[in-house]
Amino acid sequence: MGKIKDLSIRKSIILYMAVSLILSFLASAAVMLAAVRIQKRVWIKYMDASAYAQQADFTFQDSIPRPGAWEMTDADRFISEACDFLETYSSLVISVAGTIAAVFLFYRNKLKTPLQELSEASGRIAKNELDFRIVYTSGDELGRLCGEFERMRAELERNERKMWHMIEEEKALRSAVAHDIRTPLAILQGYQEMLLEYVPEDALDKDKMMDMLQEGMTQIERLKHFVESMRTLSGVEQRKVCPREMELSALQRLVEQSVSFMAETAGKRYMVSCKN
Structure with missing residues (x-):
């Protein structure tokens, strides 16, 4: 965790986005596979007896004919159309959600604390309050910026x-x-x-x-x-x-x-x- 904290902002963004895309791809694949399975379970109920007997040992990779919309009940038709939506758009929706989550985590883990420290420090310096310390430490750009800000505060205190x-x-x-x-x-x-x-x-x-x-x-x-x-x-x-x-x-x-x-x-x- 310490090594990740010390990564530069550019490398951290790449890492968060790469992890987000990989997890989004795996989640999309899982959702699409689940949707196909659920959809075939719905369709198989509308096969005739002889066809069902022939497909007794089917696998979900086998081709199952899609029944007409008039043949299915309202509930089955809704489930089938929902599965169609998931098969088509799940990858886009999960990718967008994963990107938003990655941005949120990046801000919380990399930007929030140093930005708060710098904002509070600048406010106190503006009020001529120099009896404090900036304690944020990291090897990234913001960590170095906080270090320079702390040196500036200490120099102002010495001059005062x-x-x-x-x-x-x-x-x-x-x-x-x-x-x-x-x-x-x-x-x-x-x-x-x-x-x-x-x-x-x-x-x-x-x-x-x-x-x-x-x-x-x-x-x-x-x-x-x-x-x-x-x-x-x-x-x-x-x-x-x-x-x-x-x-x-x-x-x-x-x-x-x-x-x-x-x-x-x-x-x-x-x-x-x-x-x-």
């Missing part, structure tokens, strides 16, 4: 997963960009507001002003470095970590410088503590 991964990466990248830009901009804004408020009134000494300008340049360099890094960056995972050693006290001063002006502008208190 890649797309969602890229979307998640883009979200993470936007979040990282917003975080890395927000802090230096907030510090620069705090410095700028303080300068605009206190410089006209000469409320800042020179050293304080230089510290603010120096810290502002530090934040500008930080932004320039960030922009240069983002220029060639296409994903968060491509960001390179470049660690460097720093004294804990220096890190504490750096954090205090970054936070002090923001806290003062926002009216907040803060405390930075370090433990060795």
